Amino acid sequence: MTMTRFWNELESVSLAGRYRLEECLSATETDAWYLTRIEDGRRAAVRVMPDHSLPAIEQLSAWQAAMEFEHPYLVRMLDAGRATADGTPLIYAVCEYPDDFLAAVLEERALSAAEARELLAAALGALRFLHQRGFVHTAVDPAHIMAFGDCIKLPSDSLARAGTRVPGPGPAPYDPPEAVSGMVSPAGDLWALGITLHEVLTQHRPNLERDAEFRYLAEPFASILRQCLKADPAERGTAADIEGLLQRSSSERAADAAEPAPVPAAVQPARAQPAAVPPALPPPAKEPARAVRSRSFPLWWVPAAGIVAAVVLSAVLLRNPAPHATPTAPTTPVAPVAQAVRPAENAPTPPAAHWPARPAATGAWRVVAWTYSTREAAEKKVRSLNRTSPGWNAELFAPNGDRQPYFVALGGRMSRAEALQLQQKARTHGLPADTFARNFSK
Numbered sequence: 001m002t003m004t005r006f007w008n009e010l011e012s013v014s015l016a017g018r019y020r021l022e023e024c025l026s027a028t029e030t031d032a033w034y035l036t037r038i039e040d041g042r043r044a045a046v047r048v049m050p051d052h053s054l055p056a057i058e059q060l061s062a063w064q065a066a067m068e069f070e071h072p073y074l075v076r077m078l079d080a081g082r083a084t085a086d087g088t089p090l091i092y093a094v095c096e097y098p099d100d101f102l103a104a105v106l107e108e109r110a111l112s113a114a115e116a117r118e119l120l121a122a123a124l125g126a127l128r129f130l131h132q133r134g135f136v137h138t139a140v141d142p143a144h145i146m147a148f149g150d151c152i153k154l155p156s157d158s159l160a161r162a163g164t165r166v167p168g169p170g171p172a173p174y175d176p177p178e179a180v181s182g183m184v185s186p187a188g189d190l191w192a193l194g195i196t197l198h199e200v201l202t203q204h205r206p207n208l209e210r211d212a213e214f215r216y217l218a219e220p221f222a223s224i225l226r227q228c229l230k231a232d233p234a235e236r237g238t239a240a241d242i243e244g245l246l247q248r249s250s251s252e253r254a255a256d257a258a259e260p261a262p263v264p265a266a267v268q269p270a271r272a273q274p275a276a277v278p279p280a281l282p283p284p285a286k287e288p289a290r291a292v293r294s295r296s297f298p299l300w301w302v303p304a305a306g307i308v309a310a311v312v313l314s315a316v317l318l319r320n321p322a323p324h325a326t327p328t329a330p331t332t333p334v335a336p337v338a339q340a341v342r343p344a345e346n347a348p349t350p351p352a353a354h355w356p357a358r359p360a361a362t363g364a365w366r367v368v369a370w371t372y373s374t375r376e377a378a379e380k381k382v383r384s385l386n387r388t389s390p391g392w393n394a395e396l397f398a399p400n401g402d403r404q405p406y407f408v409a410l411g412g413r414m415s416r417a418e419a420l421q422l423q424q425k426a427r428t429h430g431l432p433a434d435t436f437a438r439n440f441s442k
Contacts (some may be wrong), residue, residue, distance in 0.1 A: 063080035134161060220323070392410045
């Protein structure tokens, strides 16, 4: 039996007599994540790994050390220890449960410059805290950066002590050039942060052979990328150095935004009156666009909500003009204003899915994420997945009629190209690593 099959079968098992593994959220051959509840009823996430190797011993040591860390931009490690499940010794870590992941946001859009600055400030604060204590994060990438309400946090389950070897499946897109040695260092975190910064601004990882100067990006992002993505780790500096670049840029922007010295009327009389107009107006395009974005990270919808409220208030005032206005004055604007506002007021609440629903497709190919030996277990998984992430369109599929295996398939029937694309997407977003696509007409 593969480990991913084993992880799926641990659902509903009680770990350490304290944490019921309600649902397997993701699984690989080396670890799995489960939804659980802690004493006050809040949701939490449990990560489990086999306890039979030196890396597991080192990982548990790092988890236990992380329990002592309190930082606003680090996920709280609530518990860590050893347990046995179905006769298999495991190590586990219990963490806060996030509201969203950066990777899900980047599926839909890139971040604005202001959002990228906030993300950088949070990530750099967490990394500086860890590096000063001799730890490396090892997982600075969109799939691990999380939102908790209006706060951005880095996870604490990936920590390793600087200078130790961390085995992995092979080179990853966010690994620095020196990762071939297996040794982790603070400089590697900065490299990963640079790759992530480029991705949040463009939705693509950088092509270092094409333009390592990043002339197509605005400052301070181009300078920060050049600093983080130096081939020699010794030249990347520290998290504090990158924070300095970000803070200096913020200071310069604040100085540029300050009110300029008054110009004598005799020198520039024609521009004296218009000079007062720009500060009174918001940027004409950016804020309204944010009001209709399908996803924000983490809670940058507050300014947009204010704009919508203002529009609604304007519509109300137009429907109820002042007593001294002529009766026919509002008749012209009332209809178009109401028409513009009504869709925003009556728009349905977006589904909880992290990904938009796929259009129906035809074909004999299916994408299978979980395999069960009983229909009841498969049906339970389908209900759970459709409740938490309906965008996957999960369904039970039994190719042998009423005999096992019972598959949890994603997206229904589709063509080969669609199936392969969905398989890759499922693996990228944390579904089981052995998710497969197959033509069931044969």
